Amino acid sequence: MSQTATLLVIDDEPQIRKFLRISLTSQGYQVLEAGTGADGLSQAALGRPDLVVLDLGLPDMDGQQVLRELREWTQVPVLVLSVRASEAQKVEALDNGANDYVTKPFGIQEFLARVRALLRQGSTADAPAGPLSIGGLLIDLGLRRVTLDAVEVSLTRKEYAVIAQLARYPGRVITQQQLLKDIWGPTHVEDSHYLRIVVGHIRQKLGDDPTAPRYLITEPGVGYRLQAL
Structure with a gap:
């Protein structure tokens, strides 16, 4: 996956979105932003991102619901980024179709490594399986x-x-x-x-x-x- 990949960040905290935008654009990625679940779903459909970073605590709808709705029509990799650290929340998100889960507060280097791994996974999802x-x-x-x-x-x-x-x-x-x-x-x-x-x-x-x-x-x-x- 080229580093011209587009990432959609769905998070209601402006400071988190700004931090992620700076960190991701410094790596060559294009960044879309949404502060609500409804806006995130709309941008996911219109912007066709290569990866979605999703917070679970959104003001208009629960992030788990956003995840379920995304999975009704797209298999875009989703990285959940949430303060919710319980095993039950992680398992529910993964069962709902999340590809990975990072809890806040988080280290940016680990976050970027998870992003790279998911983008590689997405770029090879439809490729013939090889060693x-x-x-x-x-x-x-x-x-x-x-x-x-x-x-x-x-x-x-x-x-x-x-x-x-x-x-x-x-x-x-x-x-x-x-x-x-x-x-x-x-x-x-x-x-x-x-x-x-x-x-x-x-x-x-x-x-x-x-x-x-x-x-x-x-x-x-x-x-x-x-x-x-």
């Missing part, structure tokens, strides 16, 4: 093969299923419930210990330190994502 390369890690879904520094990693069926699901959406948070439903079945959506054990085994096999992960990132209480480099 995913993250540093020395290579995930080839076509061959059902995972290698680390050119050495094949031996994974169980469940371990491969988890890493493959994350590899389909690099940089995007997948909720624990979604992973459990997709891989273990709908009767196991509360069995998060299954997932924690499998993720732990994957990290061991990749030599990925959970305190400073290179590949597999935990979003506490919400889910997991593969680093998108």
Whole structure:
């Protein structure tokens, strides 16, 4: 994705919009702004942004509703930026179609990294699936093969299923419930210990330190994502 990408910021705080406009334009992005949910939906339709940054606390409608309405007609990447930090709010936003979630206050460098990851994801969403390369890690879904520094990693069926699901959406948070439903079945959506054990085994096999992960990132209480480099 070229850095001439257009981003729509939907936030009712003028100082936040100004801060993000300065930060994003300094990186070469074009920025649209909206202070209400209704204006944001209108600009999303008219401006056709490449990414939407969405606050949940809007004056005219809840950001979750804005998200649901966006998902009725567009798959544009949405990065939620909100003071709401509860696990329930994060999970609801992700289930409503958000691609990522950052809580306020936030670090601008991490925010920009999340933006870049989502723009890459959006630019390849309709492209033929190919091997995913993250540093020395290579995930080839076509061959059902995972290698680390050119050495094949031996994974169980469940371990491969988890890493493959994350590899389909690099940089995007997948909720624990979604992973459990997709891989273990709908009767196991509360069995998060299954997932924690499998993720732990994957990290061991990749030599990925959970305190400073290179590949597999935990979003506490919400889910997991593969680093998108």
